[in-house]
Structures are given as structure tokens and as C-alpha cells.
Amino acid sequence: MNKKKICPHCQANMREQWIKLHLEKKIPITEIAELSGYHQDTLYIWKAKYLKHGREGLIPQSRAPHSHPNEYTNGVKSKIKLLRKQGRGICADIIKIRLKKRYDVKASRSGVAGFLKKEGLVNPKLSRRIKNKKKRVKKCKIHEPGQLIQFDVKYAFKSFADAWFYQYSSIDYLTGIAYGAIYEIQSNLEGILFTNSLLNFYPFEIKGIQTDNHATFTNRYVGYLKSSNPLNPRLHPFDLNCQKLGIEHYLIDKGKPAQNGKVERFHRTCEQDFYQREIFKDLNSARKKFRDFLYYYNNNREHLGLDGLTPLEKLKTITGFEKVKSLNP
Incomplete structure (x- = not known):
């Protein structure tokens, strides 16, 4: 069976039709598995969800984890938000430095940037990918303040x-x-x-x-x-x-x-x-x-x-x- 990507609600409708064949027409799960191409265990899981939650239980849910073992604590999150608010829109690199300097909290630049993006604290006009610049040889060597x-x-x-x-x-x-x-x-x-x-x-x-x-x-x-x-x-x-x-x-x-x-x-x-x-x-x-x-x-x-x-x-x-x-x- 062609399992190309379709919208979640369309998938729920399709699953509901297969489960109704079993519940209303009394067709065994083994036969439905052969007709649909889905495993018996999958169909039994759909059946249990349908009986408990109805059609809403058949809507596919994201498999992404809701948390991460290295996720920032609520205290660190609040500190990042505070630094962002007080720092006139400073970037993730500066927030990382201030976390270490002011609170002795070690964080990665990518982690701070990801949190800011997730919380909607990034200006979309500035969050563009910057192309790598060519390396330039520094011709001017300044060694003293005030020299230039x-x-x-x-x-x-x-x-x-x-x-x-x-x-x-x-x-x-x-x-x-x-x-x-x-x-x-x-x-x-x-x-x-x-x-x-x-x-x-x-x-x-x-x-x-x-x-x-x-x-x-x-x-x-x-x-x-x-x-x-x-x-x-x-x-x-x-x-x-x-x-x-x-x-x-x-x-x-x-x-x-x-x-x-x-x-x-x-x-x-x-x-x-x-x-x-x-x-x-x-x-x-x-x-x-x-x-x-x-x-x-x-x-x-x-x-x-x-x-x-x-x-x-x-x-x-x-x-x-x-x-x-x-x-x-």
C-alpha cells in the first residue's frame, strides 16, 4: 500500500474506516491486516485508542520528545529571558558569556540560540544566514591604545x-x-x-x-x-x-x-x-x-x-x- 504523507485528519479518517470494518462488519483483525497492509499490532493499538478517545485518538501525534535530559532548568530559562530583555536584544553569544560571568552557568551558544528561537525572542529580520566572508590579511598592526x-x-x-x-x-x-x-x-x-x-x-x-x-x-x-x-x-x-x-x-x-x-x-x-x-x-x-x-x-x-x-x-x-x-x- 502506498504510505505517502497525507494530512493528520485524513489519516485519522482512513484509520477509522479500517477499525469500523472490524467493529461493525465483524471482520477479523488478521484479514484487515492483509487488506490494509498494516501490522496486526498497529490495528489493535488503533482499536484501543478509538474505543477510548474516539476519532480524535486516531490523529497522528508528534514523536518528538517533550523534554530532553540536558534541557535548561526553569531558573536558567528565566535568566536567559532576563538577560535578553535587559541587554537591548543582545545575541546568543553575549548571553552565553553573561550567564557564565554573572551566574556561573555554563551554556552553549547553539542551546541559547535554540531557546530564543523557540520562545519567539529572535528578530526575524536579523536571523538570516550570514555567508562566510573571505579571510583578509591584517595589514595594520596596532599595539597601543590611541594609536588609531x-x-x-x-x-x-x-x-x-x-x-x-x-x-x-x-x-x-x-x-x-x-x-x-x-x-x-x-x-x-x-x-x-x-x-x-x-x-x-x-x-x-x-x-x-x-x-x-x-x-x-x-x-x-x-x-x-x-x-x-x-x-x-x-x-x-x-x-x-x-x-x-x-x-x-x-x-x-x-x-x-x-x-x-x-x-x-x-x-x-x-x-x-x-x-x-x-x-x-x-x-x-x-x-x-x-x-x-x-x-x-x-x-x-x-x-x-x-x-x-x-x-x-x-x-x-x-x-x-x-x-x-x-x-x-
Whole structure:
């Protein structure tokens, strides 16, 4: 007999017909077994279920186990839910790290991810399969904090007048310590003011800043080539400020934002974990909440790129910075 897959209710109807032949027509189970192709024991089981539960007892049930010997306890499950709720949608890897760090609970990444998916705590837009990226040789070797600070600007949020506010951001290449500020406009002045504020935030000397080729950072592609004296061109105000502060200004290649990848990734985190989750009354409230977010990001949020450490913990692993207690924006 062809036993191709059919819907559960259709299977129940078919089983009921075979059992009725035995109960109503008084046909022996042995003959029904020969006609149907099912084993006698199977037919006897169907008969018992039909007599006890009726047709509902003949509907096929899932054979998957209802529990697993290594299933998380209710206490661990509640901790995973709590970490997910408090952690601004953190991923399974970070939850695994925090379970070990805060509760001394050992869990696997796949186990946490499976539980989040089962409980409907995964954003379907983000739970896509990420293709393996090609391996890249690290050409830039940074050994000291402050040796290279990646610097960029992003659209923050719109005002009630439908005008954009701008977030200036920086992140240390080695420690992952991030800093940012929200401004009303994007211009040369804001870039200079933000650069000066970095000196008061970072607990180490800043030796180099890397930016893209936006007009607020450089006139290399719009001014240098058109200068009347290309060997001695008029420098951009951002370059002049960097020279005044003793900071080397590096530029990434045109059309290659991945070279500023750390600050671009920080912008994605800001968008997902801050701007899409907060409501602002005005610019001042946004600035206050953003400072709180920066404190959480640098002091409490673990980063997979730092082997599960927070930026503060990463900084403490470097000689000379063991006594730094917190990073306050």
C-alpha cells in the first residue's frame, strides 16, 4: 500500500474506516491486516485508542520528545529571558558569556540560540544566514591604545521640524572604547569641536585619527588637485586642527567604508540598540540618553570582537591602565 504523507485528519479518517470494518462488519483483525497492509499490532493499538478517545485518538501525534535530559532548568530559562530583555536584544553569544560571568552557568551558544528561537525572542529580520566572508590579511598592526581612532558621522534622528541631527562618533581600534556626541548640523566646526572633546574622554594619548573622505574632514579630492600650488595646497581646517593637537590624520580609500569598519559597526549598534528603542522629547533628552548608552556600551556590554570582554575590561588588560575604574562620557 502506498504510505505517502497525507494530512493528520485524513489519516485519522482512513484509520477509522479500517477499525469500523472490524467493529461493525465483524471482520477479523488478521484479514484487515492483509487488506490494509498494516501490522496486526498497529490495528489493535488503533482499536484501543478509538474505543477510548474516539476519532480524535486516531490523529497522528508528534514523536518528538517533550523534554530532553540536558534541557535548561526553569531558573536558567528565566535568566536567559532576563538577560535578553535587559541587554537591548543582545545575541546568543553575549548571553552565553553573561550567564557564565554573572551566574556561573555554563551554556552553549547553539542551546541559547535554540531557546530564543523557540520562545519567539529572535528578530526575524536579523536571523538570516550570514555567508562566510573571505579571510583578509591584517595589514595594520596596532599595539597601543590611541594609536588609531576611527572617526565618522551618521544621521542620528529627525527633529519635529523634519531636520536631521548628526552623531559624530569615534572608536579606538585596539580597545573598542567608543565615544560620540549629537550635533544639530554637520560642518567643519562640529568636526573640530568633537575632535577636541576626544582628548578629555579617552584615558590615553591620541596619536592618529582615521576618517573617510567627506568634505567636513578633507579637501584632498576637491581642493588639493585644483590648488594653484599643488605642492603646497591649502589645508582643510580639520587637518590644521589635527596638526595643532599633534595628531596624525589618515584617510581611507575612496569608496571603501570597510576600512573604517569598527566605527561603521558601532553605528549599526547605535541604530539597533539605541535609536530604534528610545523616544526623545528634544535634543537635550537625546544627548542625555546617548551618554547613558555610551556608559553601558563601554563599561557593561561584552563584545565578541574583544573575545567577550567589555571595552573597559580590554583596557585593563594593557599595562598602565589596570586601575581605570570606569569610562564616563
